[in-house]
Amino acid sequence: MFKYQGMLASGILLLAFAAQRMFVDSVELTFELPDNARECFYEEIKKNQTATLEFQVVTGGHYDVDVSLESPTKEILYRQVKTQFDSHQFTAQATGIYVVCFSNEFSTFSHKLIYVDFQVGDEQPLPGIDEHASVLTQLETSAQEIHKSLNAILDYQTHHRLRETQGRKRAEDLNERVLWWSITETIAVLVIAVGQVIVLRNFFSEKKPSQMNYQQFQ
Numbered sequence: 001m002f003k004y005q006g007m008l009a010s011g012i013l014l015l016a017f018a019a020q021r022m023f024v025d026s027v028e029l030t031f032e033l034p035d036n037a038r039e040c041f042y043e044e045i046k047k048n049q050t051a052t053l054e055f056q057v058v059t060g061g062h063y064d065v066d067v068s069l070e071s072p073t074k075e076i077l078y079r080q081v082k083t084q085f086d087s088h089q090f091t092a093q094a095t096g097i098y099v100v101c102f103s104n105e106f107s108t109f110s111h112k113l114i115y116v117d118f119q120v121g122d123e124q125p126l127p128g129i130d131e132h133a134s135v136l137t138q139l140e141t142s143a144q145e146i147h148k149s150l151n152a153i154l155d156y157q158t159h160h161r162l163r164e165t166q167g168r169k170r171a172e173d174l175n176e177r178v179l180w181w182s183i184t185e186t187i188a189v190l191v192i193a194v195g196q197v198i199v200l201r202n203f204f205s206e207k208k209p210s211q212m213n214y215q216q217f218q
Contacts, residue, residue, distance in 0.1 A: 033112040040101040045092040054117040056085035059169040061110030066103035072096025
């Protein structure tokens with residue numbers, strides 16, 4: 001099964017759900033990747049099995065991360081540098097542990113929130129549909145189509161939730177910037193107003209003669 005190894009004990013791991021459907025191992029999770037950190041995931045895949053890796057940076061920095069996929073023979077099957085999202089499908093050439101690593105080592109300050117979906121194997125049809133040699137009935141065909149449509153709806157809902165999270169985070173960041181900009185402008189206006197009052201008072205105030213000039217008049 002999908003194993004998670006964190007380099008920092010304080011990293012936050014939010015497990016969205018881990019579902020096994022028929023012979024398909026499908027794991028979806030969202031985790032926080034701190035700055036200057038690297039997180040790796042391990043999955044055992046059998047030879048000739050098809051696997052799909054999908055990821056997306058939800059929040060943090062410029063929404064980018066380094067990704068690499070390594071085979072049991074230490075061969076790099078997939079690598080991306082500073083990527084926001086992508087999907088990669090491959091067929092295992094050997095049985096063993098495959099390693100997926102996400103790196104935020106190029107970032108000094110920003111934490112990243114990353115969504116990962118790793119599916120291994122092909123999904124079998126609904127039980128009972130392929131157990132007979134005759135042509136599928138209209139009810140069986142409809143059930144199969146509904147099953148495919150539900151899976152597609154789940155995928156769409158996941159992507160819409162990710163987009164909603166991204167939009168909310170960007171709106172919060174924009175609101176925070178506008179707030180600090182407004183505070184800065186207010187302070188600047190107050191400083192300028194006080195400065196102008198002081199300058200004007202100096203223009204209209206009487207200057208006291210020095211003690212030397214006062215002695216000369218005597």
